[in-house]
Amino acid sequence: MPVFLDTTSPDFEPAFQTLLSAKREDSPDVDAVVAQIIEDVRSRGDAAVIELTAKFDRLQLAPGTLAFSAAEIAEAAAQVSQQDRAALELAADRIRAYHEKQMPADHEWTDEVGATLGWRWSAVSAAGLYVPGGLASYPSSVLMNAIPAKVAGVKRLAIAVPTPDGQVNPLVLMAAQLSGVDEIYRIGGAQAIAALAYGTETIAPVDKITGPGNAFVAAAKRRVFGKVGIDMIAGPSEILVIADKDNDPDWIALDLLSQAEHDESAQSILITDDAAFGQTVAQAVEKRLETLQRRAIAGPSWRDFGAVITVRDLDEAAALSNRIAPEHLELCVTDPVGLSTKTIHAGAIFLGQYTPEAIGDYVGGPNHVLPTARSARFSSGLSVMDFLKRTTLSQMTPQALRAIGPAAARLAQSESLEAHGLSVLARLDRLND
Amino acid sequence: MPVFLDTTSPDFEPAFQTLLSAKREDSPDVDAVVAQIIEDVRSRGDAAVIELTAKFDRLQLAPGTLAFSAAEIAEAAAQVSQQDRAALELAADRIRAYHEKQMPADHEWTDEVGATLGWRWSAVSAAGLYVPGGLASYPSSVLMNAIPAKVAGVKRLAIAVPTPDGQVNPLVLMAAQLSGVDEIYRIGGAQAIAALAYGTETIAPVDKITGPGNAFVAAAKRRVFGKVGIDMIAGPSEILVIADKDNDPDWIALDLLSQAEHDESAQSILITDDAAFGQTVAQAVEKRLETLQRRAIAGPSWRDFGAVITVRDLDEAAALSNRIAPEHLELCVTDPVGLSTKTIHAGAIFLGQYTPEAIGDYVGGPNHVLPTARSARFSSGLSVMDFLKRTTLSQMTPQALRAIGPAAARLAQSESLEAHGLSVLARLDRLND
Numbered sequence: 001m002p003v004f005l006d007t008t009s010p011d012f013e014p015a016f017q018t019l020l021s022a023k024r025e026d027s028p029d030v031d032a033v034v035a036q037i038i039e040d041v042r043s044r045g046d047a048a049v050i051e052l053t054a055k056f057d058r059l060q061l062a063p064g065t066l067a068f069s070a071a072e073i074a075e076a077a078a079q080v081s082q083q084d085r086a087a088l089e090l091a092a093d094r095i096r097a098y099h100e101k102q103m104p105a106d107h108e109w110t111d112e113v114g115a116t117l118g119w120r121w122s123a124v125s126a127a128g129l130y131v132p133g134g135l136a137s138y139p140s141s142v143l144m145n146a147i148p149a150k151v152a153g154v155k156r157l158a159i160a161v162p163t164p165d166g167q168v169n170p171l172v173l174m175a176a177q178l179s180g181v182d183e184i185y186r187i188g189g190a191q192a193i194a195a196l197a198y199g200t201e202t203i204a205p206v207d208k209i210t211g212p213g214n215a216f217v218a219a220a221k222r223r224v225f226g227k228v229g230i231d232m233i234a235g236p237s238e239i240l241v242i243a244d245k246d247n248d249p250d251w252i253a254l255d256l257l258s259q260a261e262h263d264e265s266a267q268s269i270l271i272t273d274d275a276a277f278g279q280t281v282a283q284a285v286e287k288r289l290e291t292l293q294r295r296a297i298a299g300p301s302w303r304d305f306g307a308v309i310t311v312r313d314l315d316e317a318a319a320l321s322n323r324i325a326p327e328h329l330e331l332c333v334t335d336p337v338g339l340s341t342k343t344i345h346a347g348a349i350f351l352g353q354y355t356p357e358a359i360g361d362y363v364g365g366p367n368h369v370l371p372t373a374r375s376a377r378f379s380s381g382l383s384v385m386d387f388l389k390r391t392t393l394s395q396m397t398p399q400a401l402r403a404i405g406p407a408a409a410r411l412a413q414s415e416s417l418e419a420h421g422l423s424v425l426a427r428l429d430r431l432n433d
Numbered sequence: 434m435p436v437f438l439d440t441t442s443p444d445f446e447p448a449f450q451t452l453l454s455a456k457r458e459d460s461p462d463v464d465a466v467v468a469q470i471i472e473d474v475r476s477r478g479d480a481a482v483i484e485l486t487a488k489f490d491r492l493q494l495a496p497g498t499l500a501f502s503a504a505e506i507a508e509a510a511a512q513v514s515q516q517d518r519a520a521l522e523l524a525a526d527r528i529r530a531y532h533e534k535q536m537p538a539d540h541e542w543t544d545e546v547g548a549t550l551g552w553r554w555s556a557v558s559a560a561g562l563y564v565p566g567g568l569a570s571y572p573s574s575v576l577m578n579a580i581p582a583k584v585a586g587v588k589r590l591a592i593a594v595p596t597p598d599g600q601v602n603p604l605v606l607m608a609a610q611l612s613g614v615d616e617i618y619r620i621g622g623a624q625a626i627a628a629l630a631y632g633t634e635t636i637a638p639v640d641k642i643t644g645p646g647n648a649f650v651a652a653a654k655r656r657v658f659g660k661v662g663i664d665m666i667a668g669p670s671e672i673l674v675i676a677d678k679d680n681d682p683d684w685i686a687l688d689l690l691s692q693a694e695h696d697e698s699a700q701s702i703l704i705t706d707d708a709a710f711g712q713t714v715a716q717a718v719e720k721r722l723e724t725l726q727r728r729a730i731a732g733p734s735w736r737d738f739g740a741v742i743t744v745r746d747l748d749e750a751a752a753l754s755n756r757i758a759p760e761h762l763e764l765c766v767t768d769p770v771g772l773s774t775k776t777i778h779a780g781a782i783f784l785g786q787y788t789p790e791a792i793g794d795y796v797g798g799p800n801h802v803l804p805t806a807r808s809a810r811f812s813s814g815l816s817v818m819d820f821l822k823r824t825t826l827s828q829m830t831p832q833a834l835r836a837i838g839p840a841a842a843r844l845a846q847s848e849s850l851e852a853h854g855l856s857v858l859a860r861l862d863r864l865n866d
Contacts, residue, residue, distance in 0.1 A: 086840070087840040091840060109534070122777040122778070124811045228811060251856065251860060254856035294851060351826065351828035354831055355828055358854070359834070359837070359838065361841070366825035378557045389778075389804075389811060391813075393773065404792070404796045407524060411517075411796070412791060419690035419731065420794060422721075423790070430681070
């Protein structure tokens, strides 16, 4: 049974606190193993990657076969049904169109003292994208990571995807092809992250690594951070649905289950201003759980971490939503746009009853890589910004230096940084000659 | 002696590689101690903070005196000279004006299928800024961290600054006041980071922590990351100057020394297309080192990590600059703007001989918190973006769901995520009735 809470109950606050602080994930501590793997790949390169792939993926590779060949990719793509290809293309087009609008502009201006200031954006030169193998090998995640990188202007985009026993999902290769990925390596785990970060004889190092992965991949990303940039370390998925009674309870139940089916540690929460509606939705969830293919995953998630919260009104719902700071937030209410201006801490908002969260996982356009575990309070989903960096620009004229240089020299002196001050004063001396 | 390299020399490449990979910093491993301090503050709150402050800062506080009072801040501000105040105000005004231009815009549009898409930026609710005590207690860093936060719209901005033996730099308090900081706590070290991240009886928790600090502070920031957002962990400062022979060698020497004087681990590099000019600058550095107040710091930095590189031409200089990816890059050449379009991996670029890097440390306007240790390849300096997060928005109409819903259902099926597909199909069924 999920937990049922009611804000009018005197023990609501401690119960809500418990819900907020529930620890949903116990990551195994694989840091020592991962440190060894990284060291091994750094010192022995391809040889280490090949040995580790034989060990973990039961796949014997040679340096020349680490990467998929163009012929192999074409062959895999040919296996994809016309319907799947069309769906992937529609998704890719929409994701590309959305992310193209995110591209930030360079800016430059001259201010009142004559200083020219500004900034310029540029793409990272090379990026690596990790794609999990097996069950969680999602072609949609390839699109969501690779397209923003290519829109940002990343010249060289490499994918690492493990192929246990040589098995690969043809849709993953096709998604890579549609996204313009340049290199695809059939390697995985910490060894793949190490190879991307430090390079081997056949794999050139990248500057940034993104993409989801298991505990080994996450630990390896943490370890190579600094040598390369990384994206967030994602936790289990979450959805918060705020719904009034004018909704089909089965639709809401399916929306809750669409996160629950990801992972036993996923969390689905319903907030409603109608207690009876909450009960009806909970019954609809149980009914769907009787037949759902992934009920062995969705069931424990819903029972262990699910919640139905009854509130007095939607303002209270917004306040609770901001404390939860959900990854996904569905607003199934009469005025979803109005309510969305109050729910400011959320990774992605889905407005109205015709916008199930699953649309955003595939074809909506916005990215589906989003902040989990309340981190929407301070971070954003993946975007073109993750593959860009900003260089600031300053140019003083003699006039500008005369106007603001003395203040710089004064502050340098107050911080006991003499050379800082002298570098300004030596120039002012000449100008004032 | 700094290292002298020449790209025409046959052993240039290995020597340059050595320069690039030189390990300039050995951080002591304080992680175990820091973990204990954080646990202590989490479990005992103010009492732990007070004990640790007595121990490390030799300062006895009570819960009511953790924060500076308004009267104490006013009293400190009154000690600041009129000239220092004017310099701080000029710096604050210019930093504010620059960062106001960084504010990104919200965006929303309706596409050809009738889907309304967009995003909305919002500020983190509360941020904490760490300010080191003692020698490295720089008022300029207060401005550079606090002003972007306030420009971004952070409602509650708290500073933690240790005051060993009760000593505080009045300019730090004045800089905080000028920046609109809301709370100032006289605490430091890992205990301050823990208090900001988890909160105590008197300090409410924040969502994001920025600012420089020693090894304990850096380790604590790494540990609380995830619970709160953090900015980068900065390494020792660096400058790369690209200069042709038409420069005053003493100006360039002072620019190199203005980074070297920060830290024995700082690195200053000159690239020039004129070997004789390089020698002259190196002599000018030695001459200045005879009298520089901080020669005991700047001397070892220049001798151990300094470098003078002679190149064939400025295109070669740009290529090396991109491999170095410097924190600060000065372009003292005839066409600095033209060269800057080729030096794409750099934290901040200073154009022309009248723009010494020190201008950017104080009054230029751009931020002086910048990526070090080659991380300008993939990251940017501090900005208003560090205090904002983006929420994506999607709203489907029935028509839009009919247009793109089937592709989502198809992809969900290919990923074996049945509930995802059903959440779309259940709505399409009704719409198609």
